Amino acid sequence: MSHWLEETDYSGRLDWRVWLKVLRRLMGYKRYVVPLAIMALIVAWIDAAFPLVTRDALNLIERDGAATDLSGCIQWYVGLTVSLAICVWIFIVLAGKITTELSHDLREMGFVRLQALSFSYFDRRPVGWLLARLTSDSARLADFVAWGLLEMFWCTGLMGFVAYHLLTLNTRLGLITLAVVPVLALACWYFRRMLLQSSRDIRKQNSLITAAYNEGISGVRTTKTLVREAEHLEEFQETSSTMYRASVRNAIQGALFWPVVFTLGSFGTGLALYYGGGSVLAGTIKLGTLVAFMHYTGRFFEPVQHMAQLLTNSQRAQASAERLLDLLETVPEVKDAPEVAAVIERRQSEKPDDGMAEDGYPDRIGTVEFRNVSFAYQGGKPVLQHFSMTVPAGTTVALVGPTGGGKSTIVSLLCRFYEPTEGDILIDGVDYRKRSLHWLQSNLGIVLQTPHLFSGTVRDNIRYARLDAGDAEIERAAKLVSAHPFITELENGYDTHVGQAGNKLSTGQKQLISFARAVLADPQIFVMDEATSSIDTETEQRIQKGVEAVLKDRMSFVIAHRLSTIRHADVILVIEDGGILEQGHHHDLLAQRGKYYELYTRQFVEEGETHVLAGKNN
Numbered sequence: 001m002s003h004w005l006e007e008t009d010y011s012g013r014l015d016w017r018v019w020l021k022v023l024r025r026l027m028g029y030k031r032y033v034v035p036l037a038i039m040a041l042i043v044a045w046i047d048a049a050f051p052l053v054t055r056d057a058l059n060l061i062e063r064d065g066a067a068t069d070l071s072g073c074i075q076w077y078v079g080l081t082v083s084l085a086i087c088v089w090i091f092i093v094l095a096g097k098i099t100t101e102l103s104h105d106l107r108e109m110g111f112v113r114l115q116a117l118s119f120s121y122f123d124r125r126p127v128g129w130l131l132a133r134l135t136s137d138s139a140r141l142a143d144f145v146a147w148g149l150l151e152m153f154w155c156t157g158l159m160g161f162v163a164y165h166l167l168t169l170n171t172r173l174g175l176i177t178l179a180v181v182p183v184l185a186l187a188c189w190y191f192r193r194m195l196l197q198s199s200r201d202i203r204k205q206n207s208l209i210t211a212a213y214n215e216g217i218s219g220v221r222t223t224k225t226l227v228r229e230a231e232h233l234e235e236f237q238e239t240s241s242t243m244y245r246a247s248v249r250n251a252i253q254g255a256l257f258w259p260v261v262f263t264l265g266s267f268g269t270g271l272a273l274y275y276g277g278g279s280v281l282a283g284t285i286k287l288g289t290l291v292a293f294m295h296y297t298g299r300f301f302e303p304v305q306h307m308a309q310l311l312t313n314s315q316r317a318q319a320s321a322e323r324l325l326d327l328l329e330t331v332p333e334v335k336d337a338p339e340v341a342a343v344i345e346r347r348q349s350e351k352p353d354d355g356m357a358e359d360g361y362p363d364r365i366g367t368v369e370f371r372n373v374s375f376a377y378q379g380g381k382p383v384l385q386h387f388s389m390t391v392p393a394g395t396t397v398a399l400v401g402p403t404g405g406g407k408s409t410i411v412s413l414l415c416r417f418y419e420p421t422e423g424d425i426l427i428d429g430v431d432y433r434k435r436s437l438h439w440l441q442s443n444l445g446i447v448l449q450t451p452h453l454f455s456g457t458v459r460d461n462i463r464y465a466r467l468d469a470g471d472a473e474i475e476r477a478a479k480l481v482s483a484h485p486f487i488t489e490l491e492n493g494y495d496t497h498v499g500q501a502g503n504k505l506s507t508g509q510k511q512l513i514s515f516a517r518a519v520l521a522d523p524q525i526f527v528m529d530e531a532t533s534s535i536d537t538e539t540e541q542r543i544q545k546g547v548e549a550v551l552k553d554r555m556s557f558v559i560a561h562r563l564s565t566i567r568h569a570d571v572i573l574v575i576e577d578g579g580i581l582e583q584g585h586h587h588d589l590l591a592q593r594g595k596y597y598e599l600y601t602r603q604f605v606e607e608g609e610t611h612v613l614a615g616k617n618n
Contacts, residue, residue: 018322018325019318019321021321021325022145022321022325025102026102026145029101029102032094032101033098035090036091036094036095036149036153037149039087039090039091040091040149040150040153042083042087043084043087043088043157044154044155044156044157044158044161045157045161046083047084047299048161048162048296048299050077050080050295051291051292051295051296051299052165053073053076053077054288054292054295055288055289055291056073056288057070057288058287058288059286059289060073062286062287095146095147096146098142098145098149099142099143099145099147100142102141102142102145102146103138103139103142106138106141106142107134107135107138109328110324110328111134113327113328113330114130116335117330117332118335118417119334119412119417120333120334120377120378120418121332121333130327132210132211132323133324133327136206137321137323137324138320140317141320141321141324144314144317144320148310148314148317151306151310152307152310154303154306155306155307155310156303158299158302159300159303159304159307162303163178163300165292165296166296166297166300169289169292169296170276170285170289170293176271176272177268177293177297179268179271180267180271184261184264184304187257187260187261187264188261191256191260195250195253195257198246198250198253199250199318199319200319200322201250202246202247202319205239205242205243205246206243208242208243209240209243212235212236212239261301264301266301268300268301269294269297269298269301272293272294276293333418333419334417334418334437335437336436336438337434339434340359340435340436343359343360347359357435357439358436358438359435359436359439361430361435362428364393364524365427365428365443365524365525365555366392366428367393367426367428368390368391368414368427368525368555369388369389369390369391369425369426370390370410370414370423371388371425371426372387372422373386373387373388373413373423373424373425374386374387374420374421374422374423374578375409375413375418375421376421377418382421382578383404383409384410384578385577385579386423387406387579387580388423389580389583391555391557392555393524393554394554394555395570396555396568396571397555397556397557397558397569397570397571397572398559398566398569398572398573399558399573399575400559400563400566400572400573400574400575400599401573401574401575401576401599405576405577405578406575406576406577406578406579407559407575408529408559409578410557410575411557411559413425414525414557415440415441415446415527416432416437416441427440443523443524444525444527445465445519445522445523445525445527446518446528446529447511447514447518447527447528447529448514448529448530449529451510451511451513451514452501453505453513455497455498455499456497457494457495457497457498458490458493458494458513459471459474459494461517462474462477462478462494462513462516462517462520465517465518465520465521466520466521466522469520471494473520474516475494477517477519477520478494478513480516481512481516482512483515483516486512487513498510498513524554525554525555525556525557526555526556526557527556527557527558528557529559530560530561563596563599563600563603564603564604566586567586568586569585571583571585572586572589572596574589574594574596582595582596
């Protein structure tokens with residue numbers, strides 16, 4: 001299976017806008033960044049001071065011979081060494097704090113953003129792709145930012161101090177030594193472009209591999225039952241090989257970069273030795289000064305090599321930064337309008353006790369109206385066209401019809417997981433885009449065909465709908481949907497752990513718990529998307545009796561596979577090709593002998609044959 005992925009392709013040169021965005025986020029860590037910069041500059045100054053002490057010691061020896069008093073130089077060496085050790089310890093601690101806190105905050109911001117994004121974002125990106133952003137990309141960026149800042153402050157500071165001393169010790173010799181810098185800059189520019197593109201390729205392939213891992217693990221049962229292990233491995237190897245080639249290319253480019261920098265640095269040192277040696281012989285430069293000069297030429301190109309490595313790492317880090325910032329800066333397609341957000345913020349600060357919703361409108365839902373609604377998923381054909389209906393509170397609407405006809409789309413639009421591409425959905429006459437998204441979705445009770453439980457206990461999963469619910473309320477909700485009997489038979493009753501995604505329970509048991517969770521939420525709008533397909537008929541009937549009591553004066557939307565379960569719905573809509581084909585009560589639709597009659601009689605015959613065959617087998 002090919003791994004589809006909607007990915008932003010990045011290309012071109014180093015994007016300073018990306019790093020400006022990262023820098024703005026670093027402003028929240030000024031308490032660490034400022035002292036880190038100061039410590040790095042102090043260390044650079046100390047590093048640049050050592051050759052001067054060496055120069056003074058050699059000049060004293062050259063002048064005084066055996067009578068030389070080096071106590072002053074020794075004191076300077078000891079003082080500089082102790083200061084250097086203290087400063088290095090401080091900036092290592094500071095860099096570690098930046099790495100830890102920034103990585104933590106990036107993961108948290110990413111998780112918060114994922115919670116806010118619309119369903120359409122997840123439609124186009126696999127779970128593994130998102131995991132790569134929150135794990136490896138966050139860790140790589142945080143690590144580079146902290147230690148990269150340290151390297152940058154130290155390297156630039158040391159190069160500046162060393163260049164100053166080179167030019168002050170001997171201007172002519174200093175200019176000769178620094179003549180290789182333009183060539184070095186050109187080499188850096190050339191390798192930077194290559195390293196950036198290969199680093200981007202690595203991060204992109206890493207996301208695909210993470211997505212493949214996630215897909216392989218979650219779909220392992222399907223793979224085994226269809227005996228697709230070999231084909232799956234072959235597909236994974238293709239992705240892994242692409243990652244391997246990109247990594248090798250990046251490593252080779254980095255390996256070539258270092259020798260170039262080292263060679264140019266050695267050439268600069270050689271120039272200093274060649275011309276400086278002649279000056280010593282001519283008596284125009286003292287030996288101590290030449291030795292100090294040689295130290296400085298080596299010290300100048302040492303931070304250059306560090307900067308080269310920093311540049312190499314920056315390409316890899318930018319690839320992570322681009323993708324992580326792409327996630328953090330993605331704006332949800334479905335969100336509160338600015339004027340709605342302003343009202344919500346004002347009411348939260350004023351906290352009026354007027355019984356209204358957080359957006360200033362009535363809290364109770366009286367009617368929901370679909371007015372000429374059309375919808376198409378991004379880049380796809382319309383799945384709903386000119387759909388209109390009005391649903392008052394207390395009405396049960398059943399949606400039936402062939403797969404792909406638009407039933408789930410209607411419910412998704414109602415829940416505002418998506419918004420209409422044309423037309424309007426009104427709540428008590430107000431466009432629901434002018435209402436609070438949080439308010440609407442907190443008034444929904446949804447039970448899906450495939451139930452999802454979280455790791456934890458049965459009680460935790462039911463309470464998830466309302467965290468302040470007491471144990472008595474939880475048990476009442478469970479009893480209402482006939483979940484209480486099987487829960488009490490579990491090893492630890494309501495305190496039994498359900499396992500990851502509820503894998504310790506049967507599908508039917510998970511569905512009953514999800515029903516109890518939805519009931520506990522006390523929703524104004526109840527949605528069941530083929531929610532009883534995994535429950536036996538007897539249990540389904542008991543649940544319906546309990547749910548009917550809960551749904552009194554509330555509206556509900558039921559997508560049903562078993563047509564026998566919706567006979568008492570207030571209105572049944574037969575949805576086909578994105579529109580209403582038939583509409584009415586169960587008996588009226590049967591009397592019309594149209595599509596609903598065809599679906600119902602066919603299913604009745606099939607269920608009858610199933611019962612007969614089951615009786616023969618018994």
